[in-house]
Amino acid sequence: MxxxxxxxxxxxxxxxxxxxxxxxxxxxxxxxxADTEQKPSWKKAGGWLAPIGSTFAVILFAFILIFPNANDGNQASLEENGPEEISQTENVLSSIQLPTGTDLYLLFFITVMLIAFILTVIIRIKHKIPYDxxxxxxxxxxxxKRGELLLILIFITITLLSFFVFSYREFYVLLSIFCTxxxxxxxxxxxxxxxxxxxxxISLIWGSGWFTLFIGFLFFTLHITTFDEVIANYESVNPENTQVIEIENNAWNEDATSLLDEIITKEEFIIEDKETINDLFSALNTMDLRQRIMQHGDKDNYYSIYFKGSDIYAITVYEQYLSIDSQHYKVVGNNIIYEMLENGELD
Amino acid sequence: MDKEKIITDWFYQFSDEIYNFLLYRIGKTDVEDLVQEVFIRAMNGIENFHENSSPKTWLYSIAKNLATDEIRRRNRKKWKTFIPFKANHEPSSDESPDRLLQLNEEKKMLYEAILSLRPSYKDVLILRGIQSHTVKETAEILGWSENKVRSTYYRSKKALKNRLGGNIHE
Incomplete structure (x- = not known):
C-alpha cells in the first residue's frame, strides 16, 4: 500500500x-x-493515616527494643551478686546519659528514617503525588524490573559470601549500601x-536516607576507640583505686540440657597483687577497640573480670571481643589480654 | 476578558477535537472526564498561557500529557491489590471506541494497528494522519522540532504498514 x-x-x-x-x-x-482545585486539597489526609500509624508502631517497637536492652547486660548475673552489686549497677546505669552501642545504632536509624518519612510526606503534599x-x-x-531483581540477587550472594566465607557480621552496613x-x-x-x-x-529521599545511614554505620564501625576512652566515664576504674580483681573463666556448654547448665565455670581466681593489677591495666590500655554487635558464636570461651569496689560492673574478655558494661567492642589486632589469661600469665 | 468566558469559548471551539484525540489516543470510550480535566487545567493555568501562541495547540499539549498520565495510571491500576481506592478518572466502561465511532472491519483493523504502536508514533499518526494538523501545529503540541515530526511521521507510517501487512484492501 x-x-x-x-x-x-x-x-x-x-x-x-x-x-x-x-x-x-x-x-x-x-x-x-476549576475553583475548588485551586485550593490545596487536604481531603486525602485519611490516606496518610496508614504511614503515620506505621511510623508510630516502628517508634514504639524501637523503644521496646531499646529500654530492655539497657538493662539486659547485667540482669542475668545480678541474682548471683546480691543487693550491693545491684545498687552499684543501678548507679552506673543512671550515670549513662548518651545512648551507646546497639541503642545508638537504633536511635540513629529511627531518626534518619523519621526525617526521610517527614520529607516524603511534605514532598507528596507539595507536589500532589498520590499515595497508593x-x-x-x-x-x-x-x-x-530486571535491574532490581539483579541487584537483589547480587545483594543476597554478597551477604551470604561475606557471612559464611569472610565471617563479616555487620549485615546492616551491607543492607544500607544495597538500599542506597x-x-x-x-x-x-x-x-x-x-x-x-x-x-x-520520593525514591531519592529514601535513597539519601539510606546513604546517610551507610555513612553513619561506616563511621560507627570504622571508628577506633581505646580502653582509656571507653572507661573515661568510670573514674574509679584505675590501677590506684583497684585493690582486688576477681576473674572467672567461663565457657558455653554445648551439651547443656537446661538453661542453668548453659555456662560452665572452668576456673575462678582473685588477683590482689598490685603489680599484676598494673600489668592487667597496662595490657588493657594498649588495645584498640571498635564498637561492634556481637554474635552468639563469638562467645565460646570467655573471662569475666570483676573490679571489686569500683563503679564498673564487669569487663568480659572474649577471644576477639571485649565487653564493657554490656557494650561490645572488637579488638583491633591481637587480643593481648585474652592471650595473657589463656597463657596463665595473671594467675 | 473573563477567564470563564475564554474557557467557555475554547470549550465550544475545541472540545470535539480534544475528545477525538483522547478517544483515539487512549483507546477507551470513557474520556469525557479527561476532556473536562483538560479544560480545568487550562482554566487554572491560564495565567501562564502566552497570548501569541495558539490556544488549540496549548490545549492539545495538555491533553497529550493527560493521556500519557492516564495510560500509566490505568496500567498501574492492574497492579492494585487488596483494597479498591478512589482515582480521579475511574473508567466507567471497557468498551472500545470502534463501536462509538462505528468503524467498519477495515477501519477497525487500522485503528487497532495504530493503538498497538509506540506512544510517539500514535501521537504523530493521530495528529497528522487522522486529525490533519499541520507539521508546525504537531511540532508545537508535541514539543518537537518540525524535522522530528516529519521523520517520526514517516517512520510511524512505515511501522503501521508493517503492522497491517497486506490486510488493508487497496
Missing amino acids: SNDKLDKKMESMPHAHLSPKQKEKMLHTIINQ FLSVYRHVNKTH ILLGYRSYMEFKHEREEKEFM
Missing part, C-alpha cells in the same frame, strides 16, 4: 462528537471544579521514564 493511500485511509477515519447536552454538563463541571495505600510497587518497565544503590537506581529509572509522576523525588 502506498503512503498516499494510507494517508487517505487515516483522513477518512470517523470523528465522534459530544452532544450539546453533554457539553453543557461538562462545561458546568469545568467552571465549578497497600499497593504493590510497579516497576517503570521490564529493564527496571537500589533506591538510587529506582529514582534514576523513574526520573528517566516517568518524570511527570514525580515519584523519583
Whole structure:
C-alpha cells in the first residue's frame, strides 16, 4: 500500500462528537471544579493515616527494643551478686546519659528514617503525588524490573559470601549500601521514564536516607576507640583505686540440657597483687577497640573480670571481643589480654 | 476578558477535537472526564498561557500529557491489590471506541494497528494522519522540532504498514 493511500485511509477515519447536552454538563463541571482545585486539597489526609500509624508502631517497637536492652547486660548475673552489686549497677546505669552501642545504632536509624518519612510526606503534599495505600510497587518497565531483581540477587550472594566465607557480621552496613544503590537506581529509572509522576523525588529521599545511614554505620564501625576512652566515664576504674580483681573463666556448654547448665565455670581466681593489677591495666590500655554487635558464636570461651569496689560492673574478655558494661567492642589486632589469661600469665 | 468566558469559548471551539484525540489516543470510550480535566487545567493555568501562541495547540499539549498520565495510571491500576481506592478518572466502561465511532472491519483493523504502536508514533499518526494538523501545529503540541515530526511521521507510517501487512484492501 502506498503512503498516499494510507494517508487517505487515516483522513477518512470517523470523528465522534459530544452532544450539546453533554457539553453543557461538562462545561458546568469545568467552571465549578476549576475553583475548588485551586485550593490545596487536604481531603486525602485519611490516606496518610496508614504511614503515620506505621511510623508510630516502628517508634514504639524501637523503644521496646531499646529500654530492655539497657538493662539486659547485667540482669542475668545480678541474682548471683546480691543487693550491693545491684545498687552499684543501678548507679552506673543512671550515670549513662548518651545512648551507646546497639541503642545508638537504633536511635540513629529511627531518626534518619523519621526525617526521610517527614520529607516524603511534605514532598507528596507539595507536589500532589498520590499515595497508593497497600499497593504493590510497579516497576517503570521490564529493564527496571530486571535491574532490581539483579541487584537483589547480587545483594543476597554478597551477604551470604561475606557471612559464611569472610565471617563479616555487620549485615546492616551491607543492607544500607544495597538500599542506597537500589533506591538510587529506582529514582534514576523513574526520573528517566516517568518524570511527570514525580515519584523519583520520593525514591531519592529514601535513597539519601539510606546513604546517610551507610555513612553513619561506616563511621560507627570504622571508628577506633581505646580502653582509656571507653572507661573515661568510670573514674574509679584505675590501677590506684583497684585493690582486688576477681576473674572467672567461663565457657558455653554445648551439651547443656537446661538453661542453668548453659555456662560452665572452668576456673575462678582473685588477683590482689598490685603489680599484676598494673600489668592487667597496662595490657588493657594498649588495645584498640571498635564498637561492634556481637554474635552468639563469638562467645565460646570467655573471662569475666570483676573490679571489686569500683563503679564498673564487669569487663568480659572474649577471644576477639571485649565487653564493657554490656557494650561490645572488637579488638583491633591481637587480643593481648585474652592471650595473657589463656597463657596463665595473671594467675 | 473573563477567564470563564475564554474557557467557555475554547470549550465550544475545541472540545470535539480534544475528545477525538483522547478517544483515539487512549483507546477507551470513557474520556469525557479527561476532556473536562483538560479544560480545568487550562482554566487554572491560564495565567501562564502566552497570548501569541495558539490556544488549540496549548490545549492539545495538555491533553497529550493527560493521556500519557492516564495510560500509566490505568496500567498501574492492574497492579492494585487488596483494597479498591478512589482515582480521579475511574473508567466507567471497557468498551472500545470502534463501536462509538462505528468503524467498519477495515477501519477497525487500522485503528487497532495504530493503538498497538509506540506512544510517539500514535501521537504523530493521530495528529497528522487522522486529525490533519499541520507539521508546525504537531511540532508545537508535541514539543518537537518540525524535522522530528516529519521523520517520526514517516517512520510511524512505515511501522503501521508493517503492522497491517497486506490486510488493508487497496
